[in-house]
Amino acid sequence: MHDVTFTLGQSEVVALVGGNGAGKSTLLEHLNATLVPDDGRLVVGGVEIDDSNREVARREVGFVFQDGDTQLVAPTVIDDVAFGPQNYGASPETARERGREALAAVDGADLVERVPHYLSGGEKRLVGLAGVLALDPSVVVLDEPLAGLDPERSRLVADRIERVHREGRSVVVSTHDLAFAAEIADRVVVMHDGDVIGTGTPREVFYDDDLLARANLHPPAAVRVAREVGLDARPVTETALVDALADRGVTAGARLDGSEH
Template sequence: MSREDTPLVDLQCEAHTYPDGTVGMHDVEFSVYADEVVALVGGNGAGKSTLLEHLNATLVPDDGELVVDGTPITEDNKGHARKEVGFVFQDADTQLVAPTVLDDVMFGLQNYGVSGDEAKQRAREALATVDATHLEERIPHYLSGGEKRLIGLAGVLVLEPSVIVLDEPLAGLDPERSRLVADRVRQIHQDGISVVLSTHDLDFAAEVADRVCVMADGNVVGSGTPQEVFYDDALLTSANLHPPSPVRVARDVGLDGSARPVTESELVALLTDGTADSEPIQSIDGSGDD
C-alpha cells in the first residue's frame, strides 16, 4: 500500500538486538499515517511487541531511525515521542500507579505541569471517552482486566497523542470485555486518533483495522487491506496464521471469489443477498434454525 502523505510515525530499523543476543527485529520499515487503524498480526516471537515499543522510543534501534511528527527522535527528545505516541501495555498493572482511578489518569498530566483543576477536568473527560466515569474513585488494582485496560487507555488519551499503541488489547479478556475494548478502539479512531495494535485475534483485526501488517521472524513480511491480507494464503502460511472465521466460512460455502468478506457482518450480508429465496442457511457458529 503506497501513501503520498507524510506519516505521523516513521520507523526504519535495520536491527534491534536484546542484551542476551536475541534478534528482536531486523530490516523493518513501518509507518503510521493519520486517520488509520493498523493491526500487527503474527505468531509468538514474531516481533510484534518489539516493533510497537520502538514507536514511542521505549526501545531504540541498534541501527536505524524513528521520526515522530517530522522530528527525528534522539536520546535528548524521547519525551516528544512518548507524548505524541501513547502506549497501552499488555500488562495493564504496569501503568497503574495512583491510589484512585482519577488520580491515575491525572498522573501523566501532572508530570507535564498541568494544574490540579485542569488535570482533573481533562482526566474526567478522558474517562468519559472510554465509558469509565463510574470508576473514578475505585482503587485501580482491584479492577477487572478489561476495566484496567480502559483506565490505561484513558491515561494515554488524556495526553492528547496523535497515535495510540495497544499491545494485545484483548489478551485475557472475556467476550463482553473484549467487545467493550473493541468499541473504544473504534471510538478513538472516529475521534481522529490513529491506532496501532497487535493481536492474535484475526477476527478482531478484520473488524477494526484499515491496514494489516503480518510479522514473522522479526520482520514485516506483508501488508495490505484486510481483504488483501486475509485472502493471501501464501502470506498467512508463511507466518503460521489461519484466516479469520468469516474467510473460512465464505470459502466453505463457495462464495464467488470476487466477494471477499472478512467480518461476520459482511459475510451475513452476502449470504443473505444470495439466499433470500432459498432455505435458511446454517449460521456461522454451526447451528441451524430449529
C-alpha cells in the same frame, strides 16, 4: 527486529499480527521511543527521535500496555489518569479535570475513585486507555488489548478503540485475534521472525494463503466459511459474511422461480 519498515498515516488503523515471538511488541515499543533503534531511524510527526528527544515521541504516541498492572500505579483511578498531564506541567486541578474527561470518553466515569488493583481486566484496559487520552496524543498504540478478556469486555474495549479512531487519532493494535483485526483495521501488517513479511487491506492479507502460512496464522472464521460455501465477495468480517450469504440466497431464490437469470 531487522530490516523493518513501518509507517502510519493520519487517522489510520493498523493491525499488527503474527505468532508469538514475531516481534510485534518490540516494534510497538519503538513507536513511542520506549526503545530507540540501534540502527535505523524513528521519525514521529516529521521529527527524528533519538535519546535526546524521546519525550516528543512519548507525547505524540500514547502506549496502552497489555498488562494493566504495569501501567496503573496510583492509589485511585483518577490519580492514575491525571498523573500524565500533571507530569507534563498541568496544575493538579487541570490534570484531574482532563483525567475525568478522558475517563468519560471511555465510559469509565464511574471508576474515578476506584482502586486500580481491584479493577477487572477490561476495566484496567479502559483506564490505561483513558490515561493515554488525557495526554491528547495523535497516535494510540495498544498491545494485545483483548488478551484475557471475556466476549462482553472484549466488545466494550473494541468499541472504545473504534471511538478513539472516530475522534481522528491514528491507532496501532497488535493482536492474535484476526477477527478483531478484520473488524477494525484499514491495513494489516504481518510479522514473522523479526521481519515485516506482508502488508495490505484485511481482504488482501486474510485471503493470501501463502502469506498466512509463512506467519503460522489461520484466516478468520468468516474467511474460512466464505471459502467453504464458495462466496466470491471475499468477506472478512462476520457482518459482511452474513450480508454476502443473504445476497446469494436472494439471488438463488429469484432464479428458482424463473424471474431472473
